[in-house]
Amino acid sequence: MSKLKLGPIVEDKPVKVTVELPGPLHRDLIVYAEVLARETGQHLTDPIKLIVPMLERFIATDRGFAKARRDNHRASIASDDPNKDGSIKQGN
Secondary structure, eight states, X not given: OOOOSOOOOOOOOOOOOOOOOOHHHHHHHHHHHHHHHHHHXXXXXXXXXXXXXXXXXXXXXXXXXXXXXXXXXXXXXXXXXXXXXXXXXXXX
């Protein structure tokens, strides 16, 4: 049994997106859906439903992206800080 990065697909409110996939990628999605269905016992009729969980997994496990997101979050917090110049303002 193989160790896939995806588990069972959770149904969620769909959002319509149009995308063109190269033929080999679409064929790989079909095969991946077949393997996933065997491993999880879940029947996937549309391999396109794998795209969202695959993207979510990719983003969640991309360390470079996680670091960039943290750095961006810190920078936005610092820019909102009225004392961002490091000085302490005291009242009179």
